Amino acid sequence: MQNTTKTYTVQEATKKMEHYCAYQERCHKEVNQKLYDMRMIPEAADVIIVHLIENNYLNEERFAMAFARGKFRIKHWGRVRISLELKKRGLSKININRALLEIENEEYNEVFNALAEKKVDTLKESDVFKKRKKFIEYFLYRGWESHLVYEKAHELIK
Structure with missing residues (x-):
């Protein structure tokens, strides 16, 4: 049984990576992983990444x-x-x-307040403490600041 994994020249890999980066914004880690998956040697991968940065495909x-x-x-x-x-x-x-900084404070707070109001209505829990716990866990998992979450939980769930 012969090895059927495709090998790429630096030019082919560069074209493929240009397309990969043009399709969607990528970070260096993703591009490095993709090049590794394509079995590119580290020296070739470095050359390709430098090309992508210089030509503004990777930022x-x-x-x-x-x-x-x-x-x-x-x-x-x-x-x-x-x-x-x-x-x-x-x-x-x-x-x-x-x-x-891309996230405006005003918009951030509006979204949080709207989500909190909506979440409280969906929680089917009679025990106030359990309801508060579920509310808090939901927002902390999604990465909202704990002081915002705790204040809102005590404000909305009494």
Whole structure:
């Protein structure tokens, strides 16, 4: 049985990675993993990554900002969760902080308040403490700041 894994020249891999990065914002870690999966040697991977950065296919600051906006607006994650996820992807503290600035405080609080009101209505729990616990766990898991969550829980669940 012969080995059927495809091998790529640096040019082929570069084209493939240009397409990969143009399709959606990527972080360096994702691109590195993809190149590793394509069985590119580290030297070739470095050359390709430098090419992608120089030609603006790969930009960690832009990735971080798009990621933060998307996760907040679509998945309704809080700043804590967004920050942790970006850290997990190997982004610098500077890029993470810039990304979090993409989320306006006013919009952040409006979304949180709307979600909290909606969540309280869906909790089918008669015991006040259990209801509060479920509410708090829900928002902490999604990365909302604990002081916001606890204040809101005590305000809405009595």
